Amino acid sequence: MKINKRESIKKLCDKVRTYSESDKNRNKLERWVSIAGLQNVFTRWIPRERCNGVPFIADLDREMWAQVLNMDVEEIYADPLVYLEFELRKKVYAFENFGDDFPLTRMVTIWHGVGFLQTLFGLPQEPAKNGHEPWVGKHSIIREKKDLATIEPPDFYTSGLMPKIHKMYEIMRETIDDDFEIIFPEWDFGCYGIALSLRGTEYFSVDMINDPEFAHELLQFIYTSKVEYTEERARFLKTAVEPLYIPNDDITIPIISPNGYRDFILPYEIKTSELHGGIDYWHSCGRVDPLLEHIKKIPNLKMIHVSYANNFERAAGAIGTDHIIEYVLNPIDDVLKTTPEQMTAQLRDLKALNEGLSYTVRADAFQVLSTVENDIDKIKQWIRICRKVFGN
Secondary structure, eight states, X not given: XXXXXXXXXXXXXXXXXXXXXXXXXXXXXXXXXXXXXXXXXXXXXXXXXXXXXXXXXXXXXXHHHHHHTTOOHHHHHHOHHHHHHHHHHHHHHHHHXXXXXXXXXXXXXXXXXXXXXXXXXXXXXXXXXXXXXXXXXXXXXXXXXXXXXXXXXXXXXXXXXXXHHHHHHHHHHHHSOTTSEEEOOOOOSOHHHHHHHHHOHHXXXXXXXXXXXXXXXXXXXXXXXXXXXXXXXXXXXXXXXXXXXXXXXXXXXXXXXHHHHHHHTHHHHHHHHHXXXXXXXXXXXSOOGGGXXXXXXXXXXXXXXXXTTSOXXXXXXXXXXXXXXXXXXXXXXIIITSOHHHHXXXXXXXXXXXXXXXXXXXXXXXXXXXXXXXXXXXXXXXXXXXXXXXXX
């Protein structure tokens, strides 16, 4: 069984290598400057400022990918070789079937679901089950403020899921061809989201109002742990600390106010940017247009995610030419449940709104809405219309 799996991975490596060296892939790569920050399982690319047309990407949620490839989510997270096969098959399928601008790379990132970082502090992760990915634990572990003093700083080798991650890394590295790279997990999530998990959203929200000193004590503890992880990761890999992709889906109106972001989140994101020499990409799927004046204060920030939860016109006006904008559309309302005419009109409006700005367009996080076949056809239709509207 293992031998067959390794042979399958070898054949997939050969195919990925051939595709990565193709003219088609070189044309895709010409539309981008680089990957945003460290290679992340949800890869973002920084668009070239002056390229022919507007680069755009379509991507599926990992749970939908498992259905497309007829693979079991629980097995993917349990067996490093199955995980590796899954990641390589995703690359091949996307390259062969989607005509978007997503380049193919010979890099595979280890991702173990939302909640991985929280396990380093002792919060159990919800395991992959019934076709769903691992998820953050449901019960906070700082129920009383005094509980913070009982939490040990994370250990890069022994805390939480780290032993499993190191084993995955070892097996995947010795299995994959030498010209491929396995990316060890980076501590990319911000301090605020982890604080909400450890303390509980309602409790931490009250802490920020009634006991800001404790709120900062918890955030600083998380940030210090992030620094230690980041520096130990660099020593372990014998590499430098590099610019970061920072996902922040817990940062959204009305969960946090503009003043709350300014006082409790921005200071740690500024320090994170200084630690990494910049944040290439700031991400939140939520509504952040009222926060943009503060987000833009992060030094060496390149690209800002603006999802369909935001007012695009207001966001474009606030960001302007200061940063690159990544517009992310609603996978259901803007793709799977809409007509070609509606797709075309929306994309043309977006293009007109952003005349003179640097931006990229994305539709992702697709889950199966009707059937895999029907939904893939709708995604391909959206890609074809993007090509007509944004150019080649």
